[in-house]
Amino acid sequence: MYYFSRAVNSVHSEDIKRLMRQSSGPDLISFAGGMPNNDLFPIQQIDEIYAGLTESVKKSCFQYGPTSGHPALLSSVRQRLLKKGLPDTGNRLLITTGSLQAISIITQEFINEGDVVLTENPCFVGALSVFETYGAEVHGIPIDENGIQIEKLERKIATLDKKPKFLYLTPNFHNPAGITYSLERRKKLLEYLDGKDIIVLEDDAYSDLYFNPEHESMVRPLKAYVGYDVDIIYTGSFSKILGPGFRLGFMYASPEISEKAETVKQALDACTSNFMQILASEFSNEHYLDPYLAYLRNEYRERKSMLQHALNKYMPETVQWTEPLGGFYFWLRFPKGFSSTELFERARVRGVVFVTGRTFDPHNERDNCLRLAFSNMPRKHIEPGIRILSEEIRDLL
Numbered sequence: 001m002y003y004f005s006r007a008v009n010s011v012h013s014e015d016i017k018r019l020m021r022q023s024s025g026p027d028l029i030s031f032a033g034g035m036p037n038n039d040l041f042p043i044q045q046i047d048e049i050y051a052g053l054t055e056s057v058k059k060s061c062f063q064y065g066p067t068s069g070h071p072a073l074l075s076s077v078r079q080r081l082l083k084k085g086l087p088d089t090g091n092r093l094l095i096t097t098g099s100l101q102a103i104s105i106i107t108q109e110f111i112n113e114g115d116v117v118l119t120e121n122p123c124f125v126g127a128l129s130v131f132e133t134y135g136a137e138v139h140g141i142p143i144d145e146n147g148i149q150i151e152k153l154e155r156k157i158a159t160l161d162k163k164p165k166f167l168y169l170t171p172n173f174h175n176p177a178g179i180t181y182s183l184e185r186r187k188k189l190l191e192y193l194d195g196k197d198i199i200v201l202e203d204d205a206y207s208d209l210y211f212n213p214e215h216e217s218m219v220r221p222l223k224a225y226v227g228y229d230v231d232i233i234y235t236g237s238f239s240k241i242l243g244p245g246f247r248l249g250f251m252y253a254s255p256e257i258s259e260k261a262e263t264v265k266q267a268l269d270a271c272t273s274n275f276m277q278i279l280a281s282e283f284s285n286e287h288y289l290d291p292y293l294a295y296l297r298n299e300y301r302e303r304k305s306m307l308q309h310a311l312n313k314y315m316p317e318t319v320q321w322t323e324p325l326g327g328f329y330f331w332l333r334f335p336k337g338f339s340s341t342e343l344f345e346r347a348r349v350r351g352v353v354f355v356t357g358r359t360f361d362p363h364n365e366r367d368n369c370l371r372l373a374f375s376n377m378p379r380k381h382i383e384p385g386i387r388i389l390s391e392e393i394r395d396l397l
């Protein structure tokens, strides 16, 4: 008999473990994994980069580094953030071991058991599992195709007896909903939050993966908007643009928040892998990153179009979705009463898997929706997978 802490009781963490188990197998057509495609990784460039390092830099790859991050990577990330319009003063950058660690650090910084965190509904399940692990009381606010519903946010805040510690948002190429906040919704949200003293945790893991250069201006981060009194902690990741195996992310926040974050990180892992930081900074500084991103955008746009085409061809009319402008996901919505968990059981028998809607609901209830990821599967699986899924859907509707 073990006396485990309450931290091990996250429902969403259990969901993630179960899904990982059920969703991998050599014979499965899997729309489940929200990860990049193995065949697209820049293996050769990384070989060349490592081979070209001086012996002293190679040695420092194996060494501990500063908690805040490797100086060369800090400077190249900072340059990229400035290009996205983020303010160059009044903030500090911290490199983290994946952006999930940034979310976890921020949660540890602010959350005592029972504190309130507001999220979107649906919400990235990894963040939900972090909030639950640290004992937060999580309230999900519905989103529509333009972003979080401000009236519902307002109503929720009015009914709470505690001030939320922060509001967690993913405005660009949402995981799982595939939506991107409209410019109007971004402004309205900032106007609403102006002076309310509610911290925003802005998760921007996907904004480099737009399908069309025309949409680059749509992904301007909330933190880049000026003239609003809203404290925004911005997080980003190398996972979707270089590979999750690098475990590299970052947070950009006020000096006070960053300083405390560094204290938390010191106790977690002291520093992020120097090895990975050096490879990633060389990859950015040697001008590999921009052409590689152009290549990825093209690849994912093509996969997205194939999935969109198959959905149009096979899905019944009552199934709805929003065409994503970037990122990895389609979010299918079904009439009330539909259970994506039941669909999952049937589709799995026929060798097709996805992630059920309930998984992304902070309250673990809403199940008449599901997530399809097109990033990680061979192209030839897309059409047969959707055909099988649509047959099972028609049967259940």
Ligand SMILES: Cc1ncc(COP(=O)(O)O)c(C=O)c1O
Pocket (backbone or CB within 6 Å): 034, 097, 098, 099, 100, 101, 124, 126, 170, 175, 203, 205, 236, 237, 238, 239, 244, 247, 248, 249
């Ligand atoms: C919205 C969102 N944020 C953060 C992450 C975590 O990324 P990382 O690998 O950097 O921890 C993911 C990964 O799926 C994600 O979808």
